[in-house]
Amino acid sequence: MDSGQAKISHSQNIHFDAEAEKEIRSLPFNSLELLIQYAPKVKRLRVENCTEKKSGTPTNTSSSSRSPLLPAAGIIELAKARLLQLHSQKADVVSYAATSFGAQSGLPSEVAEDFELALRLLAAAEKIAKQQFIYARKLLSMCKLSISQSGNPIQRVAYYFAEALQEKIDKEWGLVSSEETERIKKGPTDVELTMLRLRPEMMRCQQEIPFCLYTQFTAIQSILDCVASAKRVHLIDFGIDNGSHWTLIMQAFSVRYECPLEHLKITAVGTSKPMMEETGKWLTSFAETISLPFSFSITVSEMKDLKEDCFELEADENVAVYLGLRLWTLLPWPNQLDRFIKLIKSLKPSLIVVNEMEASINSSVFLERFNESIVLFSAMFDCINSCMYHRVTFRKLTEEVIFPGMIRNIVIAEGKEWIQRYEKISFWRALFGRFGIVETDMSRPPPEQEILFLGSSELLSCCTVELDGKCLLLGWKGSAIQSVSAWTIQQDD
Template sequence: MSRFALQNWKHMDYIGVEVENPPLISYLAQAKEECSFMPLTSLELLKQHGNKVKRLREGNLKELNTVKPTNSSGHQALSTAGIMKLARAQLFVLNSQKADVLSSVASCIGAQSALGSEFSEDSGLAILLQAAAENVVNQQYVYSRKLLNKCNHFSSKSGYPAQRIVHYFAEALREKIDQECGMVASLEDLEGETRRPIDEKLALVSLQPGMMASQQENPFSLVSQFTAIGSIRATVATARRVHLINFGLDNGSHWTLIMQDFAAQYNYPIELLKITAVGTSKQMMEETVKWLSAFADSISLPFTFNIVVSDLKDLKEDMFKLEADEVVAVYLDRRLWTLLAWPNYLEALIAVISKLKPRVMVVKEMEASTNNPIFLERFHEALIFFSGMFESIKDCMDNHIFYRKLTEEVYCRNMIRNIITAEGKERVHRHERVAFWRTLFAKFGFVETALSQSSFRRASMFLKRSALYSSFTIYMDGKCLILGWKRTPFISVSAWKFQYDSE
């Protein structure tokens, strides 16, 4: 957590106990009206662009890459995800006309790119990429390779967000073709780079300095953390002994928010704050213990820290050292998706958590549906999700180019590759939307509860102060907070109470 964030958190008024029917932030309601997250189907997109589509159906293919919405300042109005959706609709038109995509689109890209038309080139690339994916499904591998070769010629991992997206998705599709044709993967990709196994944990450690440095430019983490942690704080506000269980500790800086509030609390002085971290890196958690303990000493907070070194699938209730007089709260920060490939392990974990009888369980997950067993549906879902992600990374990490490249070229690249090329248990990168989690949690006695409005107001203040405020989208799905970028949802934050506690 940045020093700026901590200072502002400390200086804002805190409402520890929730008031009845708290007022909803006006700008949130406005954002919900103006920026609907409902996914657009190809037919809906065709309706939106009725006049253009009519001319396309009449055979005027020259207009395919001249659809170029702009705003008053002359800049591109469509987001990268919007370009991908529109391209899917345009591909639908071409397919309905039984047109040759390669000859119809590729020539337009070359002609338009000479004129410096960024949108035209990106739109054409998006059409070629999605046509290649359709041809892979139909086992038209020769034609798909031709489409991907054209994608490779015009895309780049150092270009605009759409060009970078096409670069990585085309790379993954080529590997999928190699697998399905029984070909041994080449030791070098098209750029001549030797392929090496990617150590994601090592990559994430390398990314930490950049992520922390870019935090003030990227309010996503602040908004989600303030809402999540603040909701836990509000739920345990009057407890004397609090046990926070954190699945996935990262650097632990988010807990300093609660620690400061507990230290300044006089009406209900806390007797002990216990944090239990669950993870596989003992060294990283021990380093976190040291500085959080030092922080607790500096603010005179009674504090203790436990470490549980274990995979999520191997957790048992007796590992948490629960005491009868403590109030338990659980925080799951983008960890549940790691077990989606193993439903039995996922359900076993939720069963263990339910036995802990937490006062509240706060869950933060990626809001996407890349767990679809149908390849083409999974491909399109991932394409939209990462299109939004790449654009937000570019804008939010503009002052940290090295870490932006590291995020895309290592972490995102590996996720895209796994989603596109792997099947069965090997496809470990899977995500689900909040509706899935609602169904799962209900099976184990968890009921959804409202997030802390006071904490949400705090978080919203940071969002409104951001220079990128107009690009962020935020709305409520029932009681769940959804954060996104230019209509593309990214993160869900939800709070749950165990049924036993609410009776």
């Protein structure tokens, strides 16, 4: 397999630029505009029979590029179960994988082909774990016949995992070229720089994924409920991005006539000073349009380097902390993670809201993290395939720029170089519990709004929201992708 297949050329970069400009013009500006855009549908949804909606088959204008009968993550799980069965029967997996066994599985033909691909890919990873690289290469050669960057979600996710597995073999055999090593050291490629330039538009586009809006709403609503009577509120956001989610709480504060807000302060914490400054200007302008007393400050720092004096806290402020997909970045350094949790506790927030990926990709055992990660990415590829089918350029940027680097890091890197790690809610419960931080109920939208946020059209039946304790697990076609939870500091007796 040509390890250069997954690289994106300069000409493709120009293509991304041109195509992205077309799609940017049709993107909604922020989450508030998305709500306004969907608002007329709420009344209709209230009177429609939701049971009928959920029983319908989701439609997709690009249905030819996906397997509609079984989700991608479901195909991976079926292949994992079949592989275990083969091991219990002491069967020769390589010989079995070389045959066309999909037709005997009882699955429809289009799903059977993907099932064969998934089993061969999982078997290749097993052989690599056992350092049986010749067998692994043979299995990957079989996969090469079915994988495709332009196929359905399972074929696309398999493409990038197969590329990463091949590179892992090449690394083990010392076949990675010095040019490739230097390329990695040099930093971002042209297309990665394009992705950075388009980051605001990427985030707006990603907000069209149903549970992204739902996550933002539940997080903001939980904070809003917690500070309902506070006159001075200080929100600390680690990784604020474009800040559009805060427009929801700002608008709510602006019409809180029974207990007028005296002042709202938002502190953004991150490493990109220009981006945070731009976000601050935009939020300040928004606050002015709704006559909200507001100030914005930034703290430029890596999370591991933060100290309590980095924050301008005042005695009469009610503090709330939002950690949106940030804690995982400290998983490679447990001591720094512990120090960060202590820092958060020292801020004495009324509420801590945490949003994390719901996956256990933090095992030193290669095969365990491979199997967990391929299920997660299969669900994500499936999700963006349906939700972003009309944003082809941004879907491709996500799949061809963002995801490959994440997958390569999980599959190839070891030790401190392996930074792409995630943990499930059970891990965070145990960690927070050690520091006297306890879980509290999340605020959920009413049923008609829940339908709205999870997709007011054919995507409704694909989104899932489940309770795990007091935590909400948000997923796609039954596979959990993210968790959102709320926490308070336990009061000493």
